[in-house]
Amino acid sequence: MTAHIASEGSIQSGIVDFLRIVLPADHIVYANANAARRTVGGRAGNGVPGLLPGIPDLSVACPGSRILYFEVKTAKGRLSEAQAEIVRRLRAAGCLVAVVTSIDDVERALAGWNIPTRIAKAA
Numbered sequence: 001m002t003a004h005i006a007s008e009g010s011i012q013s014g015i016v017d018f019l020r021i022v023l024p025a026d027h028i029v030y031a032n033a034n035a036a037r038r039t040v041g042g043r044a045g046n047g048v049p050g051l052l053p054g055i056p057d058l059s060v061a062c063p064g065s066r067i068l069y070f071e072v073k074t075a076k077g078r079l080s081e082a083q084a085e086i087v088r089r090l091r092a093a094g095c096l097v098a099v100v101t102s103i104d105d106v107e108r109a110l111a112g113w114n115i116p117t118r119i120a121k122a123a
Contacts, residue, residue: 005074005075005076006074006075007074008057008072008073008074008077011072011073011074011101011102012031012057012058012072014103015058015070015072015100015103015106016029016031016058018103018106019058019060019106021118022110022117022118022119023060023115023117023118024116024117024118026062026063027060027061027062027063027115028060028061029058029059029060030058030059030060030061031057031058031059032055032056032057032058032059034051034052034053034055052086053080053082053083053086054080054081054082054083054084054085054086054087055086056069056070056071056083056086056087056090056097057070057071057072058070058072062115066096067095067096068096068097068098068109068110068113068115069090069095069096069097069098070097070098070099070100070106070109071083071087071097071098071099071100072100072101073099073100073101074101075101077101079099087099096109096113107119
């Protein structure tokens, strides 16, 4: 019997559900629809202006004009060159970016960034 490996889409779906449950209502969780087919030159195959190769999969708009970014990967997934460059640029700009493979990774990122959640703290 082989172990089932979760797809990136199923991991992302679980993370979105988790974030929408645990974050306060004034935090807006959304996916970045940036997965258009690319040409050899890296441009979106459907010609939609503004698509940017490598932009993280999920964002959370927080009070105070702060945005959190989550790049979702499977346990064996790796950042593409474009993704690694965007993560580097976002972090250099002072943005909070995490590469995550699970809800546990998201919880650790939120805690590390001191983002308040509705998760009960153990006494």
